[in-house]
Amino acid sequence: MSEGTASLAGVRLKIERAEKHFRDLVDARERFLKSRPYEVVIQDNAETGRREWIAYARRPVPPEIALITGDAVHNLRSALDHLIRQLLIANRKDPEEYPRSAFPVWRSEADYEAGRPGDAEGISKPALDILDRLKPYKGGNDALWRLRQLDVVDKHRLLLAVGSANTNLIIDSRKLMISTHPGHDWLKKGPGVRAAYKAAEPTVITKEGAIFRTAPLGHEPEDYVEFPLDVALNEPTVGKPEPLVPAIHELVRFTDEIVGLFEPLILESI
Numbered sequence: 591m592s593e594g595t596a597s598l599a600g601v602r603l604k605i606e607r608a609e610k611h612f613r614d615l616v617d618a619r620e621r622f623l624k625s626r627p628y629e630v631v632i633q634d635n636a637e638t639g640r641r642e643w644i645a646y647a648r649r650p651v652p653p654e655i656a657l658i659t660g661d662a663v664h665n666l667r668s669a670l671d672h673l674i675r676q677l678l679i680a681n682r683k684d685p686e687e688y689p690r691s692a693f694p695v696w697r698s699e700a701d702y703e704a705g706r707p708g709d710a711e712g713i714s715k716p717a718l719d720i721l722d723r724l725k726p727y728k729g730g731n732d733a734l735w736r737l738r739q740l741d742v743v744d745k746h747r748l749l750l751a752v753g754s755a756n757t758n759l760i761i762d763s764r765k766l767m768i769s770t771h772p773g774h775d776w777l778k779k780g781p782g783v784r785a786a787y788k789a790a791e792p793t794v795i796t797k798e799g800a801i802f803r804t805a806p807l808g809h810e811p812e813d814y815v816e817f818p819l820d821v822a823l824n825e826p827t828v829g830k831p832e833p834l835v836p837a838i839h840e841l842v843r844f845t846d847e848i849v850g851l852f853e854p855l856i857l858e859s860i
Contacts, residue, residue, distance in 0.1 A: 595859075597676060601672045608661075608665035608842055615838060618654050627647060628645050628646065629646045640806065640807065644799045656748040662838055662842070666841055667737055670845065674713065675691060680856050681714040688711055691709065716855055720851050733844045736829065739825070754792035754822030792820075
């Protein structure tokens with residue numbers, strides 16, 4: 591029996607639930623960072639002739655953060671599967687006759703071409719065309735592959751959320767001016783501007799430490815430069831370590847955009 595009129599209401603609810611988990615993730619991350627879980631030590635290495643900035647994890651990232659991340663990811667993945675069901679209804683098909691239906695995301699283009707007919711059987715030709723343009727496979731659409739793989743990992747164990755260093759650096763312009771113009775006390779009264787610069791690949795912090803910056807011996811630490819330490823997503827099967835909160839925020843945004851691509855097909859069927 592058909593479910594009647596196709597609707598994105600349930601799909602949107604799944605995305606809204608993921609957004610709720612994302613807000614919870616932001617709060618949990620903030621609480622963790624306020625506990626000052628990382629320590630930075632500056633030491634000279636006579637062998638390399640470099641001064642090293644080393645970050646140590648004084649305490650691990652709490653499991654709560656991995657749990658919330660997994661919940662957000664699962665709701666996003668589920669939203670896409672719900673979308674396929676609604677596309678079946680929009681195409682006047684009975685979803686119960688297509689028990690294998692799912693939003694196809696595969697390991698390679700060849701796997702996608704082999705698996706798509708089963709996953710998306712029964713949806714309209716325009717919907718299939720949109721799927722093909724999305725290239726939902728590894729190497730074709732990295733965001734979809736990341737979402738799929740994170741959901742698979744989370745079904746078997748907690749996602750790896752770890753400390754990371756050097757995700758960006760912040761320069762305080764007022765402190766910079768004071769350091770370069772000693773004796774100009776009036777600079778201390780001026781407004782400070784903090785500018786953030788994205789650094790290269792994050793460095794994973796462990797109890798044993800992680801070198802995230804070096805300079806020539808004798809180089810004095812600049813008090814106008816800050817190196818914020820954050821929480822990273824570190825899943826080897828997904829990709830390189832990356833700051834956790836921006837990564838999940840991007841997945842939420844991207845999933846919502848994908849649903850929007852198919853929305854005209856749902857509306858046309860009403």
